[in-house]
Amino acid sequence: MIEVFSTPPTDRFFEDYKVGATYECGSFTMTEADIIAFASVYDPQAMHVDRKLAAEGPFGEIIASGWQTIGLAMRLMVDNFLPHNGLAAPGIDELRWTRPVRPGDTVSIRITVTEARRSRSKPDRGLIHSLFEGVNQNGDVVLSLKPMSMVRVRNPE
């Protein structure tokens, strides 16, 4: 079973995101069965679904699909960083899977605000840029990306 540890905050608005602030967003752990179940639908490459071929490959065992890792990381971002009932995200830059995520690894998510800018055309919202990192139990970064998040302003005036 996929285990997700996270402690959702009260609601947030644009004014709450301070450049330089880091949010510790909880962690997740997957079993080999979780990895195979997801990858069988979304990413059926041998390294994610075939124990025999994976054992002979460069990682020596099944590793998680990067899309499952990022899906769970997104879950922690939704629970711990984004406002409730948020706005659609325009995109992601520089997504990198820097190390494999193996069965039993615990991946902790931290998000640092790098830029916060009010929209000129739509003054009820602002765009938050952040650096998003997944770190395993050994302190190694396994995942990094630079999301953009559109959030509501508390007091648009």
Add this chain to the structure above:
Amino acid sequence: MIEVFSTPPTDRFFEDYKVGATYECGSFTMTEADIIAFASVYDPQAMHVDRKLAAEGPFGEIIASGWQTIGLAMRLMVDNFLPHNGLAAPGIDELRWTRPVRPGDTVSIRITVTEARRSRSKPDRGLIHSLFEGVNQNGDVVLSLKPMSMVRVRNPE
């Protein structure tokens, strides 16, 4: 039920990826139930899981999590573009969700090779850059990204 249409090719190697070639990779369609089931685990934002709040929001109904869309797009990439038993992907650049994906939309995937370069340090492989687009039944691009794929060379010599 999620419907995926795809016709996997025979195996491919680095030499097979020609710059400028476009691969039509099939399509997928999701029901509202598929969208809610995925988002309940990976991306439980109101616009993906709460019919009432979604109806009041900017899209007027439930829309798919961008991570589910990209997961299914990845499935079509695995089936129709990548080699069998491939190598780990280093990352993605410029991921953009340009329009919402709604229940019943049919999203077709096309991938165009933009760069193909042999590795200097590891001559048994090469790096393929591509432009990856998801297009709905109206011809609108709903998803675009620039993946990097590491693939084996057929004849390393």
